[in-house]
Amino acid sequence: MESTSADGGGFLSRMALNDNKAGMEGLDRERINKIIIESSKGSRFYENEAKKELQVNQRIEKMTLQRAQITEQQLQKAHTQVEKMVNELDMSRDLSRLIVHVDMDAFYAAVEMRDCPELKDKPMAVGSMSMLSTSNYHARKFGVRAAMPGFIAKKLCPNLVIVPCNFDKYRAVSNEIRKIFAAYDPNFMPMSLDEAYLDFTDHLEQRISWPESLRTHCLHTDITETGELQSKVPQESEPCVENLSPLLFEDSPSSTPSLPPSGEKVESGGGSEVFGTCVEEAVREMRFRIEQKTTLTASAGIAPNTMIAKVCSDKNKPNGQYRVPSNREAVMDFIQTLPVRKVSGIGKVSEKMLSSLGITTCAHLGQQMALLSLMFSETAWHHFMRISLGLGSTHMERDGERKSMSTERTFREMSVAEEQLSLCRELCEDLAADMKKEGLRGKTITLKLKNVKFEVKSRACTLPCAVATTDEIFAAAKDLLKTEIENVSPQQLQLRLMGVRISTFVSADDKKPQQKSIVGFLQQGSSGPSHGIVPNSVKETASHLPMERPPPAGSHILEQLPQKVPKLQGLPWAAGQTGAQVSVAGENQPQSFFQKAYAKKLSLQVRSLSETDKGQGSVCSGFTQPATDNPKSRGAVIEMHESAQGLLGSSGNPSITREEPVRVAPPEASASTSGAAAPDPETLTCPVCFGEVRTTDLQVFNRHIDLCLSGVATETPTDTDSESDGDGGPKGFTVIDEGVPEKGEDKERQKRSNPEDALSAFKTCDALRGPSVTRAEDTGDPGAKERRSGDKPLLDHHGSRRVHSPQRASSSHRGDPATQSSRLEAPPGHEGSTLICPVCQVPQNTHDLTVFNHHVDLCLNQEVLHMLAPPSSSSSSTMRPPVTAKRGQELHTARPNKGKSKRRGPPASPPAKKAKGRGSQNTIDKFFM
DNA sequence: GCGGATCAC
DNA sequence: TATGGTGATCCGC
Incomplete structure (x- = not known):
């Protein structure tokens, strides 16, 4: 254990060697720590670490004071309560699973040693001079370990061989x-x-x-x-x-x-x-x-x-x-002497805080539960209690859905706003590409910045509607970044890292936001099960739905609570998704007349759109909304997590001035009528017959499209206001209104996009693209991402093994196709005839109009995506001009291609569609204007 | 909902 | 010369 009091002499415990790792016992810690500290002292990294250490120490001080105020009575009372819970938990102990x-062992290093036997006898590590991913056991004897910069490792072990990562x-x-x-x-x-x-x-x-x-x-x-x-x-x-x-x-x-x-x-x-x-x-x-x-x-x-x-x-x-x-005894025996730091979820800071209370082993944890229950959050002390009893997850839970997706990059100091904005866009491109791969859309955009002093800050905004494209994400991220730039003006932001994250995903079966969005329609198509085409596949996926193991008998409530232990990658459509097949089929078809005509129409529309401020359809304006402060109903966190990270999460950094979050006005009450925002509010153009439908009633319009698609419509309905269908029957295009900026917003956006605005000018300056970013070496652990990658291999069937355990392989699905609203009402007399897709012209092996409509949707989707893809864009990194490295420097491309082991897409990923261009918001308004 | 912090890998 | 990237969660606002 580290002695917290010994930190006085300028020694940073948080920077000390972490020998909590196999192969690092009995090292000369003193000597090693000295080298580590000496190598870092005076650096900005070190200074920042010192600052963080101070903060932790302050937290501990605060805690110490708090502890002194606890009375004996309080402790007694807590003790009886804790005792009761402990007994309940203990009794609910499930020892039935193995x-x-x-x-x-030293995985990356071992692979490299295997493939290069000369390395076997040498101390070696995988990574770079900047950061190591892992080291072999020989190197560990020198104190060289993962997460250590290579240059420090070299000082510890001059003969260390550093091998670059090879994630493939x-x-x-x-x-x-x-x-x-x-x-x-x-x-x-x-x-x-x-x-x-x-x-x-x-x-x-x-x-x-x-x-x-x-x-x-x-x-x-x-x-x-x-x-x-x-x-x-x-x-x-x-x-x-x-x-x-x-x-x-x-x-x-x-x-x-x-x-x-x-x-x-x-x-x-x-x-x-x-x-x-x-x-x-x-x-x-x-x-x-x-x-x-x-x-x-x-x-x-x-x-x-x-x-x-x-x-x-x-x-x-x-x-x-x-x-x-x-058996209970064995577990409790094992726990007794176990250092708390060994338990997953208790990290450096938690260890230190517990240590300040005299708690270093799990036995201590058990002895001090009453105190802990008074000093820590419920979540935290419940977690401690489970640890002290040797409890943990006893069943493998299916992975939940992903909650966020992000991209970040470290580089040499970057202070020029234009470069920063350009980089920001690249990050957004990367992120959008990743989002597309998983068919996700999210509402919250978070910009992460780390300055050259290693201070990290994040700024977020939540949009009224979910987004996914580069332009949409960038529109928000750009505003966040500009605000930060302006805030320090005339100084510069001196950055060393930038990241963009998207979260608050809108699930496919969440009809409201989803179906209101033409963007969703365009993008989701083949990537999500919500557009499942083949009825068989629907059944099939249903049969693959995960079967949860029943909770153990007598399981206590805490035992059943969601366990946070890493779960199976749960790519929603990792397996059994049919959209991909359909999309491929659609793509491979020769162009039909319909396609050509439709494409022409669209290209005209897109062209006209592109005249206006492209893509800057920012709905995330930089202004702050009058705080509609909602009374926070901060209920106690009940969930127990197996490895509850950040249990001791602190109350923010006092040294960083928190700025007013950038918010966005909620969507106006314009929902579902945005079609009226089109140039001619009186008519809408049918995408099938291209006839003008004189109506603003989307239901009417949808019905027209439905009829056209079914081949029944021969005339253009003109009844504008028959809002007859109060029944909410099946609709055609569910028209939308997402992302249509109000006029005012539009103006605001244009203002910020004014060419005179230096910060906006970068956008048109291609030369500024691909700033000299020093890409961080690939030292990252792709494992975390791997967890989400959904490429779980199939069972290795070799011979006679028969294990009757529930299959989880097909993963979960974001939406049940069956729950999606159908697009056509089945016209009488159509049951027996073969339906031919008007887009791809391929006869569909179904009489189910809902299914058929889904297919048409997908085909249309393909078409539109094709049309929207600018010939040169495709926002691929390969299009970026290579970055010229300075002499003696590695040639770093601004876009790492490899380390991004993120989403090793399963073959079931949607077919590569061309990326959408810089086109602006793909709202229905624009397509039909 | 935001931002900082902690944690795992 | 030089200290990572991704995802999740918690806590206090």
């Missing part, structure tokens, strides 16, 4: 090991490329009756002439060959317990090994298979819940495993 946490490689290996994971738990929960939780319970139930043959695994290693290990073709069916146990780490504890004396088989050269039926043997087998397949070693923890399993996997790292048996 949870395994698997963690590859790691990903490939990861896919291999995941196939093995799936053999033991098809619903395994990947945490990152190299880590996962598995529930072995079901596997073991089956395994107990398996014949030995199913538990026999061959050795598939070969020895090259150089004596190096080589992984052979990873085929389980291959004949066994000579074995050599690969040793990545000379000091592997090899603590792997093997119940039967199976170890001899490894040495016997018999070429195969038989594994037992107990959980240790099953896990050992899994690790064996991983090693056979990848030549890399993994460590594992076995326990009744995720929290303990995670700790266990670290216990015998590398290349080892550890089990805490499934």
